[in-house]
Amino acid sequence: MPRAFLGPRIRERRRGLGVTQADLARQIGISPSYLNLIERNKRTIAGPLLRRTAQALGIGLEDLDGAAERRLLATLSELANAPDLASLGVEAAAAGELIGRYPGWARAVAALARAERSATAEARALADRLTHDxxxxxxxxxxxxxxxxxxxxxxxxxxxxxxxxxxxxxxxxxxxxxxxxxxxxxxxxxxxxxxxxxxGRRLSPFDEVAAIFERREEHFEEIEAAAASAPGPEEHSVEAARGAALTRCGGPIATIVAAAPEIGTPAAERLRAALVDYAAAALLLPMVAFAPKAAELGHDAEALADVFGVDVSTVCRRLVTLREGPRFGYLRVNAAGSLLERRGLPGLFAPRYAAACPLWVLYRAQQSPETMIRQLAVFPTGDRFVFVARAGSVGPSGFGRPRHYLTDMLAMSESDARRTVYAPDAGARAEEVGPACRICSRAACPHRVDDALG
Missing domain, CATH: 1.10.287 (Helix Hairpins)
Structure with missing residues (x-):
C-alpha cells in the first residue's frame, strides 16, 4: 500500500507542534538525518518506529496511515494519469506530498474530480436519452x-x-x-x-428494474435466505428452477415488488421475472457452495458452469451477486446488438438505446461462438476494465434452421481481474475503446460512425 503521504504528514505535524527534527528523532530513537529522509519520503517507515512516531506526535496511528488517505491518494493518482490532463504535466509523484502538506486542498481536488466524473456520467446518460429514447x-x-x-x-x-x-x-x-x-x-x-x-424513474421498465437491482447492489438477502432453506429443484435445469422459485421464493419476491410502488405495471412484471431468474440461480447455485468454489476456481465462469451443471449465463448472473471478492458486471446482447440485460459494476457506462462502442469484445465474440474471449479495455477517461465475453446459441437447432446467438459478457476493473483467471498477461496492451460514438471523445478513432455531441 503506498505511503507517499506519511513523510509530509509527519513533517507538518512536527512543525505544528514546534518540535525540531533533532528533538523528534531523539524521542523515537533514530538519527536526525534518517528522520529527514523519512520526512522527504526517501525512506519508508512502519511497524514499531511508526507507532513511536505517532505517540511522540500525540496522534493515533490511523491518523498517519489511515484508509481515508490511501483512498484519497488513489483518487489523486488516477486523476493525475487521466488522458485529458496529460498535456498539463501533472506531477503524479507529488500526490502524497499534496495530501501530507495540504490535506484540505487534496480533499477539495478529489471532490471536484468525483463531481466531474458524476457530471460526465450524467451527461452520457442524458445524451443517450436525447438521442435514442x-x-x-x-x-x-x-x-x-x-x-x-x-x-x-x-x-x-x-x-x-x-x-x-x-x-x-x-x-x-x-x-x-x-x-x-x-x-x-x-x-x-x-x-x-x-x-x-x-x-428518479428511468426511461423504460428495463431501466426501472435495473435501478432497483443497483440500489440493492445486485443482492437480495431475503431471496438468498428462502433459497438456502428450500430444497433444490427436482430437475437440475433453469426452467425447473424457475418453476421451483415461484413456489419456494414467491413470498420474498412478492414483498420486494410490493415495496417498489414507484414503478409502473410493465416494470413490475419485468421486476418479478428478473427476481424469479435471481431465485432460480440461487436454487441452482446455493451461495454456501458457489462462493467458495468460485474463489477456488478463480471465478472461471466456464469451469463453474461445468461443476454445477448449468449454463454460463446463469453463472455470470450469480457472480454479480457475490458479496466478497472481485466485483463483476454482466451484460447480455443479441445479434443485433440490443442490450438485453445489464447488472452491476458502477462506473461502467453501457448505452441503453444505442449500440455501445463496436470495439468492445462483447460484439466480437459472435465471430468465435462458444469461446471465451478476453479484452483489456481503456476508456477515454483512463478507466481500465477487463471484459470477457462468450457467444452461445439459444433456441432449437437443426439442419436448415438459422442459429440465434446471445452474447454474455463479464466486466471487472483491471485490479479486480488480477484476482481471477482472467488477469491480463504481463505487459498486455490495453485496447482503446469508448462508451458510444455520440459521447466518445476519441476524435481520431477510425471506427467512429457518428459525430460526438458538442
Whole structure:
C-alpha cells in the first residue's frame, strides 16, 4: 500500500507542534538525518518506529496511515494519469506530498474530480436519452406532425381569400383540433420530464428494474435466505428452477415488488421475472457452495458452469451477486446488438438505446461462438476494465434452421481481474475503446460512425 503521504504528514505535524527534527528523532530513537529522509519520503517507515512516531506526535496511528488517505491518494493518482490532463504535466509523484502538506486542498481536488466524473456520467446518460429514447422520439415526432398540419391549414387560409365558407370552417376545425392535440402532446412531454426528474424513474421498465437491482447492489438477502432453506429443484435445469422459485421464493419476491410502488405495471412484471431468474440461480447455485468454489476456481465462469451443471449465463448472473471478492458486471446482447440485460459494476457506462462502442469484445465474440474471449479495455477517461465475453446459441437447432446467438459478457476493473483467471498477461496492451460514438471523445478513432455531441 503506498505511503507517499506519511513523510509530509509527519513533517507538518512536527512543525505544528514546534518540535525540531533533532528533538523528534531523539524521542523515537533514530538519527536526525534518517528522520529527514523519512520526512522527504526517501525512506519508508512502519511497524514499531511508526507507532513511536505517532505517540511522540500525540496522534493515533490511523491518523498517519489511515484508509481515508490511501483512498484519497488513489483518487489523486488516477486523476493525475487521466488522458485529458496529460498535456498539463501533472506531477503524479507529488500526490502524497499534496495530501501530507495540504490535506484540505487534496480533499477539495478529489471532490471536484468525483463531481466531474458524476457530471460526465450524467451527461452520457442524458445524451443517450436525447438521442435514442423511444418515448421522446415518438412525442417529438407527434408534435412536429401537429405543427406541420396547423401550418398547412393556416397557409391555405392566408394565401386564398376566396376559400368557400364551408371549406374555411373545415380548415379552422383542423387548426383547432391539431392545436388541442399539440397542447396535450407538449403537456405530456413536460410531465414526462418532470416525473423522471422528480422521482428518479428511468426511461423504460428495463431501466426501472435495473435501478432497483443497483440500489440493492445486485443482492437480495431475503431471496438468498428462502433459497438456502428450500430444497433444490427436482430437475437440475433453469426452467425447473424457475418453476421451483415461484413456489419456494414467491413470498420474498412478492414483498420486494410490493415495496417498489414507484414503478409502473410493465416494470413490475419485468421486476418479478428478473427476481424469479435471481431465485432460480440461487436454487441452482446455493451461495454456501458457489462462493467458495468460485474463489477456488478463480471465478472461471466456464469451469463453474461445468461443476454445477448449468449454463454460463446463469453463472455470470450469480457472480454479480457475490458479496466478497472481485466485483463483476454482466451484460447480455443479441445479434443485433440490443442490450438485453445489464447488472452491476458502477462506473461502467453501457448505452441503453444505442449500440455501445463496436470495439468492445462483447460484439466480437459472435465471430468465435462458444469461446471465451478476453479484452483489456481503456476508456477515454483512463478507466481500465477487463471484459470477457462468450457467444452461445439459444433456441432449437437443426439442419436448415438459422442459429440465434446471445452474447454474455463479464466486466471487472483491471485490479479486480488480477484476482481471477482472467488477469491480463504481463505487459498486455490495453485496447482503446469508448462508451458510444455520440459521447466518445476519441476524435481520431477510425471506427467512429457518428459525430460526438458538442
Amino acid at each position: 423511444p418515448i421522446l422520439a415518438e412525442t417529438v415526432h407527434m408534435i412536429l406532425s401537429r405543427i406541420a398540419a396547423i401550418r398547412s391549414a393556416a397557409e391555405i387560409l392566408a394565401d386564398y381569400a376566396d376559400v368557400p365558407p364551408e371549406q374555411r370552417d373545415r380548415f379552422l376545425g383542423i387548426i383547432a383540433d391539431e392545436s388541442l392535440a399539440l397542447s396535450h402532446g407538449g403537456a405530456a412531454l413536460s410531465e414526462y420530464f418532470d416525473a423522471t426528474a422528480a422521482d
